[in-house]
Amino acid sequence: xxxxxxxxxxxxxxxxxxxxxxxxxxxxxxxxxxxxxxxxxxxxxxxxxxxxxxxxxxxxxxxxxxxxxxxxxxxxxxxxxxxxxxxxxxxxxxxxxxxxxxxxxxxxxxxxxxxxxxxxxxxxxxxxxxxxxxxxxxxxxxxxxxxxxxxxxxxxxxxxxxxxxxxxxxxxxxxxxxxxxxxxxxxxxxxxxxxxxxxxxxxxxxxxxxxxxxxxxxxx
Numbered sequence: 001x002x003x004x005x006x007x008x009x010x011x012x013x014x015x016x017x018x019x020x021x022x023x024x025x026x027x028x029x030x031x032x033x034x035x036x037x038x039x040x041x042x043x044x045x046x047x048x049x050x051x052x053x054x055x056x057x058x059x060x061x062x063x064x065x066x067x068x069x070x071x072x073x074x075x076x077x078x079x080x081x082x083x084x085x086x087x088x089x090x091x092x093x094x095x096x097x098x099x100x101x102x103x104x105x106x107x108x109x110x111x112x113x114x115x116x117x118x119x120x121x122x123x124x125x126x127x128x129x130x131x132x133x134x135x136x137x138x139x140x141x142x143x144x145x146x147x148x149x150x151x152x153x154x155x156x157x158x159x160x161x162x163x164x165x166x167x168x169x170x171x172x173x174x175x176x177x178x179x180x181x182x183x184x185x186x187x188x189x190x191x192x193x194x195x196x197x198x199x200x201x202x203x204x205x206x207x208x209x210x211x212x213x214x215x216x217x218x219x220x
């Protein structure tokens with residue numbers, strides 16, 4: 001039985017005209033009442049974005065894209081008992097990057113949902129990594145989202161991300177999903193930093209030279 005059949009979800013064919021999707025980014029919401037941003041990206045940094053609410057829709061999107069890696073913006077594990085931060089969270093703090101403890105009430109809901117999603121995806125053979133768009137922005141020197149996403153979107157277009165709408169804004173959730181997918185590409189190309197502890201879980205950030213590397217690759 002294939003991994004698609006095991007989930008009992010009818011999957012679409014992988015897009016072949018643009019070389020196939022390599023990375024899917026998931027800006028996961030803590031509740032199905034709120035939007036989850038999704039992005040699929042190929043080796044040429046062409047992307048398509050969407051937003052959904054239900055777990056079944058998230059899984060369907062991933063199955064249709066059939067990527068090499070799924071990059072999730074949400075904690076994929078809880079910290080050890082009687083602590084509030086995981087090792088990867090402490091590493092982010094040491095880098096000057098703000099984090100929310102997974103033990104906060106709203107974050108607990110998000111973490112539980114993320115862990116359930118990861119388990120389902122691992123069962124059918126997908127690689128799942130935890131990413132953090134705020135950290136990716138800082139390392140890559142991209143504009144912060146707190147002033148809106150338009151400047152960030154312009155910068156993403158400048159570095160070679162294709163498929164974003166030049167007029168009309170994608171939601172902040174979709175833009176975060178683009179950053180997740182881009183970090184997934186960094187992971188696949190080996191241009192990444194892994195922080196945290198394998199005994200808990202690790203978090204993936206792009207390496208500082210990722211943008212120069214990918215820009216050179218797109219020109220060749």
